[in-house]
Each structure stands twice: as structure tokens, then as C-alpha cells.
Amino acid sequence: MTTIELEQSVVADTPQTGKQYDVIGTRPIRHDGYDKVTGRALYGADIRLNDMLYGKVLRSPHAHARILSIDTSRALALPGVKAIVTTTDLPSLESVVSRVGEGAVNWRYLSNNILANDKVLYHGHAVAAVAATSMSIAEEAISLIQVEYELLPVVTTVQQAVQPDAPILLEELRTSELGAKGEAMTNIASHDQFLRGDLERGFAEATAIVEREFITSTVHQGYIEPHSATAIWGTDGLITIWTSTQGAHDARRQAAEVLQLPVSRIKVVPMEIGGGFGGKTVIYLEPVAALLSQKSGNRPVQLTMTRWDVLAGTGPTSGSVIKVKMGADKKGRITAAQASLTYAAGAYPGSPVGAAMAVIFNPYNLENVQVDGYDVVTNTPRAAAYRAPGGTNAAFASESVIDELASRLGIDPLQIRHINGAKEGDRRVDGPLVRRIGYLETVEKAQASAHYQSPLPAPSSPGRKVGRGVASGWWGNWPGGTSSVSVVVNNDGAVTLIEGSTDIGGSRVAMAMQLAETLGLQASDIKPLVVDTDSVGYNDVTAGSRTTYATGIAVYKAGLRIIDLMRERAAEFWDVDISTVQFDNGVISARDRRLSFKELARSLGDGNGNIVASVSISPNGDGVALATHIVDVEVDTGTGKVQILRYTAIQDVGTAIHPAYVEGQMQGGAAQGIGWALNEEYVYDQQGHLLNGSMLDYRIPTALDLPMIDAIMVETPNPTHPFGVRGVGEVPIVPPAGAIANAIHNAIGVRMEVLPMSPRRVLEAMWAQK
Numbered sequence: 001m002t003t004i005e006l007e008q009s010v011v012a013d014t015p016q017t018g019k020q021y022d023v024i025g026t027r028p029i030r031h032d033g034y035d036k037v038t039g040r041a042l043y044g045a046d047i048r049l050n051d052m053l054y055g056k057v058l059r060s061p062h063a064h065a066r067i068l069s070i071d072t073s074r075a076l077a078l079p080g081v082k083a084i085v086t087t088t089d090l091p092s093l094e095s096v097v098s099r100v101g102e103g104a105v106n107w108r109y110l111s112n113n114i115l116a117n118d119k120v121l122y123h124g125h126a127v128a129a130v131a132a133t134s135m136s137i138a139e140e141a142i143s144l145i146q147v148e149y150e151l152l153p154v155v156t157t158v159q160q161a162v163q164p165d166a167p168i169l170l171e172e173l174r175t176s177e178l179g180a181k182g183e184a185m186t187n188i189a190s191h192d193q194f195l196r197g198d199l200e201r202g203f204a205e206a207t208a209i210v211e212r213e214f215i216t217s218t219v220h221q222g223y224i225e226p227h228s229a230t231a232i233w234g235t236d237g238l239i240t241i242w243t244s245t246q247g248a249h250d251a252r253r254q255a256a257e258v259l260q261l262p263v264s265r266i267k268v269v270p271m272e273i274g275g276g277f278g279g280k281t282v283i284y285l286e287p288v289a290a291l292l293s294q295k296s297g298n299r300p301v302q303l304t305m306t307r308w309d310v311l312a313g314t315g316p317t318s319g320s321v322i323k324v325k326m327g328a329d330k331k332g333r334i335t336a337a338q339a340s341l342t343y344a345a346g347a348y349p350g351s352p353v354g355a356a357m358a359v360i361f362n363p364y365n366l367e368n369v370q371v372d373g374y375d376v377v378t379n380t381p382r383a384a385a386y387r388a389p390g391g392t393n394a395a396f397a398s399e400s401v402i403d404e405l406a407s408r409l410g411i412d413p414l415q416i417r418h419i420n421g422a423k424e425g426d427r428r429v430d431g432p433l434v435r436r437i438g439y440l441e442t443v444e445k446a447q448a449s450a451h452y453q454s455p456l457p458a459p460s461s462p463g464r465k466v467g468r469g470v471a472s473g474w475w476g477n478w479p480g481g482t483s484s485v486s487v488v489v490n491n492d493g494a495v496t497l498i499e500g501s502t503d504i505g506g507s508r509v510a511m512a513m514q515l516a517e518t519l520g521l522q523a524s525d526i527k528p529l530v531v532d533t534d535s536v537g538y539n540d541v542t543a544g545s546r547t548t549y550a551t552g553i554a555v556y557k558a559g560l561r562i563i564d565l566m567r568e569r570a571a572e573f574w575d576v577d578i579s580t581v582q583f584d585n586g587v588i589s590a591r592d593r594r595l596s597f598k599e600l601a602r603s604l605g606d607g608n609g610n611i612v613a614s615v616s617i618s619p620n621g622d623g624v625a626l627a628t629h630i631v632d633v634e635v636d637t638g639t640g641k642v643q644i645l646r647y648t649a650i651q652d653v654g655t656a657i658h659p660a661y662v663e664g665q666m667q668g669g670a671a672q673g674i675g676w677a678l679n680e681e682y683v684y685d686q687q688g689h690l691l692n693g694s695m696l697d698y699r700i701p702t703a704l705d706l707p708m709i710d711a712i713m714v715e716t717p718n719p720t721h722p723f724g725v726r727g728v729g730e731v732p733i734v735p736p737a738g739a740i741a742n743a744i745h746n747a748i749g750v751r752m753e754v755l756p757m758s759p760r761r762v763l764e765a766m767w768a769q770k
Helices: 033-038 107-114 135-144 199-204 248-259 286-295 307-313 353-359 391-409 413-420 439-448 507-519 547-574 597-604 659-678 736-748 759-769
Strands: 002-005 053-059 065-071 081-086 097-100 103-106 126-132 146-151 174-177 180-185 188-196 208-216 228-233 239-243 266-270 301-304 320-328 334-346 369-377 464-475 483-489 495-499 526-530 582-584 587-590 593-596 611-617 625-636 642-652 709-714
Touching (some): 053 135, 053 286, 053 307, 065 126, 081 135, 081 286, 107 286, 126 286, 199 320, 199 334, 239 248, 239 286, 248 266, 248 286, 320 391, 334 353, 353 369, 353 391, 353 464, 391 413, 413 439, 439 464, 439 642, 439 709, 495 547, 507 547, 547 611, 587 597, 593 597, 642 659, 642 736, 659 709, 659 736
Parallel strands (some): 053 301, 174 188, 239 266, 334 369, 495 526, 642 709
Antiparallel strands (some): 065 146, 081 126, 097 103, 174 180, 188 369, 208 320, 228 239, 228 301, 483 495, 582 587
């Protein structure tokens, strides 16, 4: 097997983008499609092993309390109970922070979130876990565990948590103030800032200034499949974990750190994943299942969450308070922009406020700008990523203010975005220069679209009003991380592609298509396999819109190496100098000899061994994503209900590898953004109890809530990728809340400042204005 290590930059040997392709841009059937629609695909809870035990997690009934004692004796005495674990079974970890993937991880916080240590910090915080011979016995056993708590005051919002007299959640926490650690105990984990230009001068030059405060609620990713993990701690000390995860290697590393074991002792097998959207980049059950297996005589143990467990005990995204002040001159040029973003991290630091600080103004070219971001701990579940983490909150605020500026200045809302739109060579708010992007093209496509050019429909009945709104969104896309693949040429000419990137959006077919394009084959000639951590080199998580980009580069590089190896074999086969052997679109030739890729593979036979190439790469290209959305709404002024009538998403998608899946990402993100805008929120009482921990009460959109969503692709190839790929999956969720808020204002004349814009809040806003 040949392994090649590649340079960080991939631009040097990038072929001409914008060309016509044979495979890329077509719409083949996904390789895993039949298994998924027929039920043959295996998800996390589908694993069945001999002598398997079933686990259940005991969760805190309180939002903030000190654990005084845990008595498991009655539960252990129950027939059928084989093991119980608490935090005392986990290694004691120091507060060591290390870089992992897109951010930093404090391993002690991760461990304490998996099983609460001295305190529970939210309703649903895991306290103990049981393994038994049946689920019914496990459920009975956790009811027999006696926990003595000392109740503590509760803060569930950032407004409460930052008050001077607020209860302190983490006694060791000190504010990182622009990088410098403070001395006082606090709930504010960090304060960061972007600053450029002269704000005072910019606001002095403004003809119109708008200043507003916006509040957003905590929302969950809403994936269909609950978390599930099955583990065997073998008598040889090796652990195998089957789990629903967005990154098997990252899950292995997290489990190894929590258990304080070498990563080589843990194998993680990624199952098919029933949705993640960022929420399955964090582990919850894996170390617990492993410990239960060890304590129960090395029997396999399976833990699967209920829907309440998922909503109460796993990471949603942050609620937030965002203040925005913007000024523009009479021509619509933004002269100054200022924002303060305060995000709830949940029980432990780590909200997506840093990403939100970039999202809030990055679609625009601004000279005078200041953005402050605050990460605040609260008595709610520890925040996890959710599709463009922090971006929807930020764009809801900034896009509402930009729309109000346009209204005051008498400028078309799309035109003011075009006037200020970022283009190549501009300086981003977060520092880097803008590379090649197609943001202005998305605005122009929106302006010319049939949707924007059409008149608003008439209200369906008296008492209802219609309005149209627009908004734009930016997402940075994570260009880095490591991707590893292996490519094997079989003697029948088919090609096996071994990868470690979890497929949560059609990435198998996207990888197969890029390899097929490189080798001059068809997508159906490629067999993509997502394998366990022992079967492929390190792969970072499928997150940050990195996979089609970064793993795609690895696939392309492996394809180039396969071409070189095929040329070498052909030279040997024909007994010619390799310099005379050419490869062109799947055909190998030398002078008067000519064979297709498949013919050469068949000619080599079994005796000469497979042709294999393995690649591990960490690219550093930057392919940011931008989008502009248009929405028509109808508002019932009697009930406050908002109905989406028409929706169009326009997006710079780079080169669309599989256009149907790109459109699906655009539509899916918009659908989730609509739910966030109109319905979704965590509801807590004053004691911090979650009141809507089911999909009946936590309402995500259904087919009845949504129209067909039109997707318009702008293809501006990313120059740092061999095929022009840029991530497409995250930015579609950024504009919807802002666009819908602007549409509601245009319908009823009320500026909505709180998410979700539920019927109650719409009515209250109308009554307040009257």
C-alpha cells in the first residue's frame, strides 16, 4: 500500500475550475439509497449482540443542585441488574483544554457532562447509569437509586446569569477578557472583540441610524434518530463501540480522554446516522456504556436515549441576546455597524458566539465596525453545534436592522444589500481578506427571480395580511481538519473507496463522483465504504461543511496517485517507458496501444496484486458560503399565526457536485430555519424544569407548515478546490429568521425582536404597537 503525505496547500495543482464535467453535475442514485429505503441499513440501536445488556441513565430532576450522596444499594439488589456506574467510576480529570476539530475541549467539563460530579447543572443532567438484562428492569432500577440533593438557585437565561447577584455555576470559572483571565468568580466565560475603523465618525456620517435588541430562545437540532451507543470492554482490555456519530475518530478521542485510555485501545464503528446537524459531534453515552460493560463481566451494553433524554440531556444551540446598531448614508452605504452578542453556553463554556461574531456582518464590506461576543454559562444543557452554529441568531438581528435602514432611506431591501455586499479583496469583519465569492450574484439572482418580480398574492380572507421579506446569510465553512481515504482498484475494473467521513447528507455519492471524475469512470463504478477507526486513517468530523471539500480533495489526490500507478502497471504490461504512457479521461495509451481503465484492470489479473493508494490530507483552503432568501408570509391578525406562502433560497454553492443533494441541503436548511423562526423553543419554568420535552410539545415544522421551497444555485467555483467545491449545508439556515421577520413587518408593520415569532408573540407585538 502506498501512502503519500500532502502539503497543506492544494492550490498549486488545482485544475481549471468552471469546466464541463462528465460525472460532476449529474444526479446519480446514491449508493446507500436502496438500503435506507428498504430498511436494510443499520442505525445505532439496531445492533444486537450475544448476551447483550440494556442500559438506562438516571437524570437529575433539578436544574441546579449539589449532590450530597448517591445510594445504589437497592438498585443493585434488584434481580437482573448487572452493573451501575456513577461519576466515581470515571477518572478524575484536570481542567486541561486542548484543540479538537473546530474548537477547544475542556476534558473535565466533558466528563462532568457525561456523569455529573459534585453538582447537577441542568434538568436532565446524567447522574448514574444501570445495565440490566432487560430495559424494563433497567428502568425500575434507576427508580430505586436514591440521590440526596441540596437545591441551589437557578438561572436559565443569559439575562439572569450576568446579574451581579446571580448564583455562580462553576466556582473555578474566570472571565477570559480579550484573552486575559480575570480574578473574580463569574458566569461569563469569555469576552472577545472585533474592532476596525472609527465608529464615532461612521455614525456621525450616517443619515439614518437604527438600534435594536433581539432575544432568541434555545432550540434543538431535531434529528429523528436518538443517540445510541453499544460497547464491549473486552477481557483483553480493548473496547469496541458502535454508535451514532458524526465522527468516529473524534468520538474515539473523546472517549479515550474521558476514560484516560490510549486511543489504540478503542475502536469506534460508526453506524448509519439518522440526522445530526452538529448535535452528534459530542459524546454522551459511549464511555458510560463501556464502563457498564467492564463492570458487568465484559458483556456488551446498549444505551439508547428516549426523546425526552435527547431534548433534556443533549446539546441544543444557544439562546441569545443581541444588540445591533447600524448607520447608513442617504445612498444606502453602511457607515458604521456595532453589535454585542451574548450567548448561552449552557452548563459549561463553549457557546458558538465566536462564529456568530463573524456571521453577523460578514456579508457586507464595512469600514467602521465593532463586534463584542460574550460566552455565558446557564442552568441549561451544554450547548452543541447546530447547523451554522450561532449564525441564525446573529443574522436575525443584523438582517432586521439592515431592512429597517432600507425602509427609512426609501431603498429597495435587496438593493441596499447589493450596495454594501462583500466581494473579492474586501476585508472581512473577522479579519481575513475575502476570496472569490458569489454573494453579489445571489442578490442579483434574487432581484431577477420570478418570486421577487411577482406581485404579492391577495390575502386568503379578511383579517389576514401578506408581506414579503428578504435576508442574506454568511457562513465560514471549516476548510481544515484531516481527511484520510484509501482507494483500491479491483481486477474487474471496479474501484473501492474506503473513507472515514460519516455520511449525513449524501457524501458517499459526492466522494464517489469526485473519484469517478478523476479516473474517467462512472459513479456506479465506485463502491464507497464508511469504515471504523481501525480501518482507515484519521478523519475529522462530518461538520462545518468540510466533508465534500476536504475529503473530496483527499479523494482527488488518491485518484491522481491511482492514475500514476496504473500508468506504471501499463508500462510494465506493454514493456514501454512510462514517459510514453498517457492517461486521458479513463483511457490509458502508449503509441499504438490503448486500453480503458477497466480493460487494463482486468488484464492485470489477480496475481499482480491490487493497485492501492492511501492519502491523508489537511487542507487549508477557504470556501465561504453566502445566500440570499426571499419569503412571502400571511399573518392572521386575529390569532397571530404566520403561514409561509412562498419561499426561494438563492445560494453560491461553488461547483454543485450532485445538484439534487445541493438543492436538498438548501431546502432542508431553510425548513429548519422556518421552524426556528416561528415555532421552536425550549420552555422552562422558574425552577429550570424543561416543560416541553417531547416532539408533541417541542414543535418542529411538518409538511403542512411548509410550501415547496425553490432553490436557485449560483455556481462560483472555489479556487482552492480541484473541482471548485465549497460547503453548502450550513448557510441555508442563516437567513430564514431574518427574512421572515422582515416579511412579517411588511405585512403588519411590526418589527419582531424575539424568536420564535409564535402566534402569542406576534399578537403581543401588535397590541404593544397599538
